[in-house]
Amino acid sequence: IVMTQSPATLSVSPGGRATLSCRASQSVSNHLAWYQQKPGQAPRLLIYGASTRAKGIPDRFSGSGSGTDFTLTITALQSEDFAVYYCQWYSGWPFSFGGGTRVEIK
Amino acid sequence: QVQLAESGGGVVQPGRSLRLSCVASGFTFSNYAFHWVRQAPVTGLEWLAVTSYDGSTTYYADSVKGRFTISRDNSKNTVYLQMSGLTADDTAVYFCARAPTLATQFDSWGQGTLAIVSS
Numbered sequence: 066i067v068m069t070q071s072p073a074t075l076s077v078s079p080g081g082r083a084t085l086s087c088r089a090s091q092s093v094s095n096h097l098a099w100y101q102q103k104p105g106q107a108p109r110l111l112i113y114g115a116s117t118r119a120k121g122i123p124d125r126f127s128g129s130g131s132g133t134d135f136t137l138t139i140t141a142l143q144s145e146d147f148a149v150y151y152c153q154w155y156s157g158w159p160f161s162f163g164g165g166t167r168v169e170i171k
Numbered sequence: 172q173v174q175l176a177e178s179g180g181g182v183v184q185p186g187r188s189l190r191l192s193c194v195a196s197g198f199t200f201s202n203y204a205f206h207w208v209r210q211a212p213v214t215g216l217e218w219l220a221v222t223s224y225d226g227s228t229t230y231y232a233d234s235v236k237g238r239f240t241i242s243r244d245n246s247k248n249t250v251y252l253q254m255s256g257l258t259a260d261d262t263a264v265y266f267c268a269r270a271p272t273l274a275t276q277f278d279s280w281g282q283g284t285l286a287i288v289s290s
Contacts, residue, residue, distance in 0.1 A: 098276040100216075107266055107283055108208075108216065113276035151216055156274040158230040160206065160218040 066090050066154050070163035076171040083139040085166045087152035092132045096156035099128055099137045102165075103148045111150075112137065139168070173197045175267050175281030182287045188255040193267030193281055200248040201225070204270045206277060207241060207252045209263040217263075222250060223273050230273075257288045 067090040077083045087097065095115040100108040110119040112128035115135055125140045139146055147170055152163040179191040193205065207219040220231045220241040229241050240253040250267055264285050268277035 096274070100277075102216075107280035108268075108277075109280070110276055110278050113278075119276075119278065153216075153277075155270075155276050158221070159232050160221070162208075162216040162218060165215045 066093060066157075066161050068152055068154055068161045068163035070150075070152055070166050072166060073164070074167045074169060076169050077142050078171045079142055079144060081142050081171070083137075083142055083146075083168050085137040085139075085150055085152075085168070087130075087135040087137070087163050089133045089135075089154060093154045093156065095131045096154060097128075097130070097135050098153045098155055099126075100151045100153065101146075101148050102151065108151065113155075142168070144170075173269070173279045175269065175279060177265060177267055177281045177284040180265065180284030180286040182289060183257055184290050185258055185288055187257055188253070189257060189286055191252040191254070191265055191267075191284055191286070193250045193252075195248045195250070195269070198269075201245040202271075204273045204275075205241075205243060205250040206268045206270060207239075207250075208266045208268055208277075208280075209261075210266070210283070211260075211263040219265075220252065221270075221273060228273060254286070257286075259288050262286065262288050 069088045097115045099112040102108040116128045149165045174196045206221045222241045238256045243250040264283040266283045267281045269279040
């Protein structure tokens, strides 16, 4: 399964809204996770099951979708949210990651 | 709290081997599956291998199958990645990650260890 993310880069103003897309080459049901990675840091789990926030993740992060099309929405962007975001299918081998979307300050 | 600490990276010549370790603490190690994921410079994440909670089941990415071996020692709370036949394309930061089962999200990650393959 190939995971394709768009756009590659998203420019958003602080306080604004970011909408990130992830498409699977075939249905992954809701077995989709989103991770955030900041420079020099490990990835951090944000969302799993397509829409369930991981422990400690603020509610300005939300996930939606099922089957092949998924969205990560970040509202009221804060300075710490500017990072790279990856989607991942995790319910079978190989555990494919998307290429990532960089959210940068506009 | 949950901690994963990778080690074993460094500079190695092409064709040589390297063994990475990931020591876990703060939770019951033997209840979880573990993955290795790598990230080459300025690129995305590449999943490499997974081991089940007891080590009885493993899977590999095609890119490393036959060259890399994942294993674990539940008595030492440690998961390993034995890498052989290394090439420059294996230069990357290597992360270990925990998952509740083989087919679930990666809920905790280590900080990574850098392996550089160069003559």
